[in-house]
Amino acid sequence: MKSKLLEQIKEIAPKLLSIEDLWTNRDQHYHTFLSLGFPDDKVEQWRQTPINDQLNKPLYYVTDNSPKQIERLDDYFSCPIENFEKYLFLIHNGAPLYSDQVIFKDPNTGMIAGSLRHAFLLFPDIFNKYFDNIADPAYNGFVALNMSLASNGFFLYVPSGVKVKLPVQLINYSKGDDNPFIQSRNLIILDDNAEITFLQCDDTHMSVDNSFYNILTEFYIGKGATLYHYKLQNKSNNSSLINTMFFTLNESSNLHSLSLTYNGGFIRNETIINMDAPEANAKIYGLGLIDRQQIIENLAFINHNAKNCTSYQTFKNIIDEEGRGLFNGHIKVMPGAQKTSAYQLTRNILLTDEARIFVKPFLEIYADDVKCSHGSSIGKLDDEALYYLMQRGICEKNAKLLLMYAFTNDIVAEIHISDLKKQTIGMINRRLKGELSACDQCILGCTKFEIPELDFSDF
Amino acid sequence: MQDDNFDWIKEQEYEYGFETPIEVEVFPKGINEDIIRRLSSIKGEPDFMLEFRLKAFEYWKNMIPPTWGHLKFDPIDFQDISYYAAPKKLKSNEIDPELLETFEKLGVPLEEREILAGVAVDAIFDSVSVKTTFREELDKLGIIFCPISEAIRNHPELIKKYLGTVVSPYDNFYAALNSAVFSDGSFVYIPKGVKCPVELSSYFRINTQNIGQFERTLIIADEESYVSYLEGCTAPMRDENQLHAAVVELIALDNAEIKYSTVQNWYPGDKEGKGGIYNMVTKRGICKGKNSKISWTQVETGSAITWKYPSCILSGDNSIGEFYSVAVTNNYQQADTGTKMIHIGKNTRSTIISKGISAGYSQNSYRGLVKITKNALNSRNYTQCDSLLLTDHCGAHTWPYIDVANDESIVEHEATTSKISEDQLFYCNQRGISTEEAIRLIVNGYTREVISKLPMEFAVEAQKLLSLSLENGIG
Structure with missing residues (x-):
């Protein structure tokens, strides 16, 4: 069945690759995908992941990612947080929904937000400067597949020095009963000294039989910029989600990322942070509440490539019934990244003897003047x-x-x-x-x- | 400032790098069925042993060397190694005085003085056991302590029952190779209710050029027994790399305890990373009986490459596994070492304390697995692995794997990586302690938790070795 999906992809690929008004390099990434294939349990990072089970479900590749206009976004889907004012954006089965403008530019601040494809067409200067420069197609098959065939998603640009007061909320939603396999790609750019709060929500409609979402998000955080990033995930029990996020952090930039996973059949969040300039700071938090037969995986790879950077990670899971949790943290301190402080903590509670957790807290250190530590604990309630x-x-x-x-x-x-x-x-x-x-x-x-x-x- | 402080580290010399000029019988290079048959017949082995070897060899031929370690080295040509070398005069049951002198030089007593030392020694030179001391004393207690080749001939029932049960001949690449070509090693059997009164010890020495040493150690502690076993090793200085692929199996039955200590000081290669021993070792113990205990203590200072994970399978209820390790790497040494604790029985407990020290351009990794199976209710693990970095070219890595499948167990893991802080050095300097002395003091304190687990004679040795590895001419 997995090869059935692969066959579908191979069949659809020429059509998708021949779309003209779209970014380049897709052919190259497609070849990378073909050589990598989908990861399986022979690959170290996927050893404990039953990814084949997810790919073996009947799935149909969704090709239509063009934006759709609807009357009111709030009517379509609302996840109301009381008194919560925000800019709301919706992506339905990979296609951006809009009521007014497909891409929106705030006249006061210059913030641009909306369909990724339209950003490519309307704001090529900004788009081309960052696009494809952050994610690594060789990272795994899902990333390569997304970089080659995903044709739309969400784009956000915050100009230099702008502090956006209202949070931006993006909801990735799947609905319908046609077992969709969806790809979506996002690009979030914070120019120097910008600041914004970005909420990324993943939801599925109850009626969906199976769904598979492969989301790739690239984040660029400019000098002195600050990003507050929240990820809220409530997906149905038969949905699968691969969520890969690449962050590039510049000098003195700050990242504050927090993910809350309430529910989801299979969710794998991979966070890759590249600290390429000194004085960058990253704080990453994750909380997973896992029960039934859910599988929630959190992976965080932090590359300290420059000196004086700090990173903190805290991931917690409560695992009930037959749930399975996985945490893989990896701190890599490159030669010359002196005065690095990197901390990593994972705590997990198992509530039944059917629950299971894998924990892999790695440290890889090539510089001596560093303070790195990790701690992990797994246990029951005291x-x-x-x-x-x-x-x-x-x-x-x-x-x-x-x-x-x-x-x-x-x-x-x-x-x-x-x-x-x-x-x-x-x-x-x-x-x-x-x-x-x-x-x-x-x-x-x-x-x-x-x-x-x-x-x-x-x- | 950094480099000034540690320049002297690079200048240390390997004390045991001499070669003994002795006539040896060496097999031609290469491995094939004939070599294995010839080896088996020289040893006068029964048929079941030859079969064991050939099966392992058959399996090994289709295996590929593991590459998952954080190690970089050129692939080993297994046909370019000679698989057997033995001192010639041994056949006449006399020990070459040259050999005696060698072991004397290494500080291993094979003569009368052994009684004072209070340690029973099995000395292994290249592929064969030279002498096992203290035999008569141990015989009286029913303890069997002899070269494994002798045990295969004299106690085939024990060998049949236990050999390959903890580390299967198909376990991994190097274990399969060892199973096919192992030439000697130690065998220990402690009968029911006996507490072994002396420390048992084996000393491994690689002398001949281009040979690989493949020894196999099997220790069985029957119900209610206790044994403490020590292992030491050295090799001459050479430009080529030599392979050492050993297998150690420990079996502890009900209420038995095995304490296994290693001070590993194979030749680590020179300052440019040339030569040195490739130490690819599979060590594993099983706590088969209830309330049994296996404790591994290792001080790893030698070898160009170390690939070694002394592990415990805790299958008996209430059994205990321990792992204490100090691994020091300098110059271009690479170590990838750690442990596996597999909890199967109820109320099993394990403790892992690992201390890594990296200097020069070396890479030092801790790799460990703690697995709590579904039925291992109420199990407990505590892991601590710390790394100390002494120069800015070296690396220290931690790769722990934790897999828990029940809700009544508690697993804790802690790790830190840092260098010796300037505050600590400053504090010592201020009190008139030289930087060199201060580092020694701090390293001593850092490794103390592990060194204190070694038997007394070994602890002194290990302390000395650590000083030698990291210091210059402190007498």
């Missing part, structure tokens, strides 16, 4: 802490909740948008209680959001 709480009249169920809550707290504390934080607290609370039920739009039913009875937000 019996003594449980006992302490129960002794004080809290029932076992609530005591467990409280402890799991506390466990997630240091990730939630890193959310700097207060409305999002409040919503996240509620979501986690409900998610841990197992109360999240399906609503018509998104499997998490967050539209029925209420303040939960047990509110530990002040802890």
Whole structure:
């Protein structure tokens, strides 16, 4: 079946590669894909990943990525965070949706956001400077496939010195029952000293049988620029998502990236950060709540190529039922990257004896004047802490909740948008209680959001 | 400032680099079925052993050398190695005085003085065991301590039962090769309820040019027994690389304990990275019985390439696995070493303490696996692996793998990488301690947790070795 998908791709490729008003180099990347193929468990980084199971599902390659106009974006899909003002952008099965303009340029700030393909056509100067320069097609087959055949996605440009007040929210959504295999490619550019908050949400509609999303995002963070990046993932149990993100960090730039994975059949987030200039800082956080037969994987590769850079990683997972988690952190400090500080921490709680976790916290260091450390722990809820709480009249169920809550707290504390934080607290609370039920739009039913009875937000 | 401080590190000399001029019988280079048959017949082995070897060889022919290690070296030509070399005079049951002198020079007592040292030694020179001391004393307790070739002839039932059960002949490339061509090594059997009163020890020496050393060690600790085993090794200085591919198997039955200590000081190559031993070793122990314990302690200072992962399979309930390691690399040495702890039984515990020190242009990696299977309820692992970097050309890497499949176990892992901080040096300097002395002090403190696990005689040796590896002329 996997070869069936490959056959489909081979059949479609000539047509997609011959699209004229599109960026170049696609042929070259396609050859890279053909030589790499899809990764399998013979490859070290994919050894614990049942990727074949995902690719063996019946899937149909979606070729039409051209933007579609609809009346109101909010009607189509809304994931309301209360009082949350934002610029909203939607991608449906790989095709950007718009109500007014397919690509939008803010007259006041000069910020450009919208369809990637239109950015290529309308803003070639900016586009060509960054596009294809950040991601590495040889990284794996999925990246090469995306770079060769993806023909649309999201584009965001923040000009030099501009601090955008409102967050930009991008929702990647799949709907329909035709087992889509979707590719989408994003390019996010922050020019020197710019600042923005970018929310990337991945959702699927309940009715989707199988879906496979292969998303590639390239981030360029200019000198002194700051990016707050949030990734919220609520996908259905039979969806698959490969989310690969390449970041280039320039001098004194800051990256603050946080991913929250509430639900998803198979989700693999790969974060590759290249710190090419001194004084760059990156903080990466991840929280996964995994149950049923879900598989959630987080991989973070941080390349310290210049001196005086710092990186922090904290990844946490709570794994219930037959869930499987994977964390692979890799800090690489190149020769000459002196005065590097790099920290990596992963903590995991397993709740059943069917749950499983793989952890690979790697350090690869070629410079001596560095401070690098990693820590990892895997375990159950602390019996003594449980006992302490129960002794004080809290029932076992609530005591467990409280402890799991506390466990997630240091990730939630890193959310700097207060409305999002409040919503996240509620979501986690409900998610841990197992109360999240399906609503018509998104499997998490967050539209029925209420303040939960047990509110530990002040802890 | 950095380089000034550490220049002297590069100037150290390898103390054991001499060669013993002795007549040896050497097999022609290359490996094939005839070589294996000839080796087996020289050793007077029973048929089952030859079969074991040939099967392993058949399997090995279709294998490819592993490349996943963080190691860079030219592929080894396995037909360019001679697989057997033995001192000629040995046949007459007399030890060449030249040989005795060699071991004397290496500090390994084979004569009367051994009684004072209190260590029973099995000395292995190239492919054969030269002498095993203390035999009579041990016989009285029922302890079998002899060269493995002798055990194959005299105790075939034990060999049949245990050889290849922990490290299968098909386990990996080098284990398969070893299974096909191993020539000697030590065999230890501790009977039920016996606590071995002396330290058992084997000393490995590669002397002849162009040979590979393939020794095999098998230690069986029967119920309620205890043994502490030490291993040391050296080789002459040569420009060519030599291969050492050993297999060590430990078996601990109910309530038994095995303590295995290694001080590995093979020739590491010269300052330009020329020559040195390729040390490709498979070491694995199984805690078969309940409440059993296996403890690995290693001080790795030699070898151009080290590829070695002493592991524990904790299959008995309540069993304990330990791994304490100090790995020092200097000049162009490369080490990829660590451990595997496979938890299968309930309430199993393991501890991993690994300390890496890299200097010069060397690369030092820790690679480890902690696997908690579904039924290993209430298991516990603690891992700490620290790296110390002494120059800005070297590398220190950590590759831990953790795989947990039940909710009642706790696994913790910690690692740090840093250099000796200028504050620490400054503090010592300020108190009148020279930089050289200060580094020694800090390295001593850093490795102490591991060195303290070594038996006393070895601890002194190891301390000395560490000083030698990192210092210049401190007497």
